[in-house]
Amino acid sequence: MNNTKSIVELLDNVNIDYLTDAEKYEMIARAERSEYIVASIASAVASVKKAVFKMKSAFVSSSAQHA
Numbered sequence: 685m686n687n688t689k690s691i692v693e694l695l696d697n698v699n700i701d702y703l704t705d706a707e708k709y710e711m712i713a714r715a716e717r718s719e720y721i722v723a724s725i726a727s728a729v730a731s732v733k734k735a736v737f738k739m740k741s742a743f744v745s746s747s748a749q750h751a
Contacts (some may be wrong), residue, residue: 691715 692712699710 691719 692715695712695715700711703711
C-alpha cells in the first residue's frame with residue numbers, strides 16, 4: 685500500500701503563521717520544484733533499469749541460441 689502525500693500537503697501541517705505571504709509562496713514553490721526533480725530522477729532511473737533489463741534479456745536469449 686503506497687500512502688504518499690505531496691510536500692505541499694505535508695506543509696499544511698506546519699505552523700507557518702510567522703512567515704509573510706511572499707515567503708509562504710516561495711516555500712511552496714521550492715517544495716513543488718523539489719518534488720518534481722525527485723519524480724523526474726526516479727522516472728529516469730526506472731527507464732534506465734527497464735532498458736538494461738531488455739538488453740540483458742536480449743543478450744541472454746541470443747547467447748542461449750548459439751549454445
